[in-house]
Amino acid sequence: MSPNVNEHYSIHINTPNENNNDPLTSLPADESPAQTSRTLATSLVTRCQSLLAEVTAFQTLLVESQRNPQIVEVRSLKSNILSELRTLEKLQAQVAAIPAGTWTEDDGEGDDDDEAARRLVHALRSSNLPFYEAVWGIAKNTCRGLLAFGKRFYWGGEEGGARGSGEKRAGKDKRKSVFVDIIADDGEEWVKVSTISESRLLFEMAKKGWEADSESEDEGEARTVLRNYDGDEDDSDDDDEIELVKLASDMRKAADATRVRYKHPRLRFVIPKIEEGTSEIDGLLKVIRGYGIKVDCGEKAYVAGTQEGLSHLLPKPFKRFTSTLNVDCTLLLAVVSDLSHYKNITQSPQHHKAINRQIAVEHERPLLPTELWPAMAANELVCVEEAAQRMKEIVTIIGTDTEKLRMQILLGQAPFHDCSREELAQKYQELSDYEIPAQWKLPVKTVEAQSVIAAASENAKLPPVYHKVAENLSDINYSVFLYGWAAGLATISSNRTVVKEIESIVETHRDGDEHLEGPLIWVCDTARSLIGKEKGRKD
Structure with a gap:
């Protein structure tokens, strides 16, 4: 929805029919497009307002508890949520202007109002709100000591403690950088979030020639490996690279060029719509983990054990103090x-x-x-x-x-x-x-x-x-x-x-x-x- 979402956060924008288990993203047979668009618009606006209220509450906590509240960079996430809310509210107003009318599956081409409603349903279902909800939920329920939401890190220059740490760099090659969604544990953990669905990921893998093969190891046991027919894993042609694999490689390069308290940051991917258990998906996750990245799959990766309150998100600058x-x-x-x-x-x-x-x-x-x-x-x-x-x-x-x-x-x-x-x-x-x-x-x-x-x-x-x-x-x-x-x-x-x-x-x-x-x-x-x-x- 927001024009700059790919720049700032997501590697994936929701597309229709990707979340068929979500009642808001399917079109019930007994509802007209206008009714569906109203239901969806109301729900998304309410959810966006709720998300904005939580992020604002965290900012308030920072002001109340931190000498320098800007030590935690929340502004970019909040700005994206605000932008998304304005877009959703405009769509909601357009939905409200469409008469409810009557509709059946045998209407043929349908009238203009139904077509307008269908377009609005498509726009609403393409909202980036689920991604922002995932980023906030993952941060709130699995992270401590937040430092930033959405920060760019570079590689290719001098390595050092403060180097690569996300400051704007005049003249730097943006192609040698990666955008990290959550910087946690007082800078020592980087988290990347992807809301790509399994169907879309499998489609991308098939399109780019990735598939699961079996090879025999020395002991004669079969194992699953991931291959790309058009090139090996080190091929520099990004067009043949799975987006998640490219992100893993970029995260590794940026982390290797950055040190926080003399150590490279730990890396974690959270992919809530992907489940392990199929050879193709497991093979891809093995490649990602090969870059030294921890991968959490499924919504249970961040919904289970939900944290109460927000104080655990505050920076912990004294955690390494000696007695x-x-x-x-x-x-x-x-x-x-x-x-x-x-x-x-x-x-x-x-x-x-x-x-x-x-x-x-x-x-x-x-x-x-x-x-x-x-x-x-x-x-x-x-x-x-x-x-x-x-x-x-x-x-x-x-x-x-x-x-x-x-x-x-x-x-x-x-x-x-x-x-x-x-x-x-x-x-x-x-x-x-x-x-x-x-x-x-x-x-x-x-x-x-x-x-x-x-x-x-x-x-x-x-x-x-x-x-x-x-x-x-x-x-x-x-x-x-x-x-x-x-x-x-x-x-x-x-x-x-x-x-x-x-x-x-x-x-x-x-x-x-x-x-x-x-x-x-x-x-x-x-x-x-x-x-x-x-x-x-x-x-």
Whole structure:
């Protein structure tokens, strides 16, 4: 229905008589075309409205729960559903304008109203709504940690962590790309949905010369293989290729060119209208699975075990956290900054422009309650000596009295060195407009990094690529990030630039090692400076 559906989502548009088990897609003998078109239009509009309401409810949940609701890309799916609804409503209006009339099977050519109604039935039965329903149902019932609906991934360029990740690429060859319907598990799973029917798939296979043959293996047992008479499986002529097989090949190429947290995404096909059990279908699925793709067939693949609610679809950014977190200096400063604790700070010409930007962001979604405390409150916290020392230097020079007090409490320094965790939290509460989490494990303990890094290197607990990473880091970043890597701890930081540099170095020097991983780092969405920064001081 929507003109851009093939570009954005579906590899298949429903055609008449493909879903004969669906009462909405057949033409009952005892109903006139006008009656059938009314029934079908009403049902499709209602279903589309219901689908739109669910997707909108998920967007609302994102706004309520996420610091950055745009972290999950829902807009393209919602836009397609809205477009489909407008089209269906127009068709419904056209249906309503046709008189009900009378109709029998012996009417011969039929009158103009019946012909118009038949055309509308055909248009309604060609709706893309069932595909959008399938995409949403599969996501809702089989996925967790959604990141996007409908995203293009490329191959053929440099391989890397953020590369191939779906951003628009000027000058890129679209033929070397694939459109993925669902990106889930915080980017680690790609799901492709096809609503092609078995009859249409078998027709395509026959048309392109694919059939099931038997071959004997060494043991003499028969097995079913899939052959194309016009060329082998590696034939570059796409005209001879089954669409699902081409998609499988393209998905594999794009996934091999993309890494998420140092690993290639897992791939999954869901084909709800296809059932396993026939030699032709099973042979085709074997080819698809040969690309390392998990294939789920039949509606039971996503209807069974229907999930309640939508919260499981929210991103899970902390799922890989270690029980102890290594805190970078950037976040130590954010935790003590007045900007993070006082609600009444307003923008002012006296503030540095970066401070004013942070004040505006803070008023919209406060950093501590919406991001940092959810990330760190349940974990033991440590920082390397170099990070603690850098924070002390900065706070001592430009920090306010309250920022200096928070620093002493955070690190458990005198006069708070003998305080219990509960006492430290209470002292912190006196300096904040936000409720301090009861489970926040103060103080942040200072640890020595150099000996840990040296021991890990000597005992080969760090891969050789760490030398390349070390060469490109400043002294403090060397201590922070290599300590986390050596100690096997997740490091939390807002230094996105350095993290991207580390990922790039690891990928550049992977040397074919598919299992190579760099340090586990979580990057906070935003940072906070100290309020005491002078207007003229450079960032």
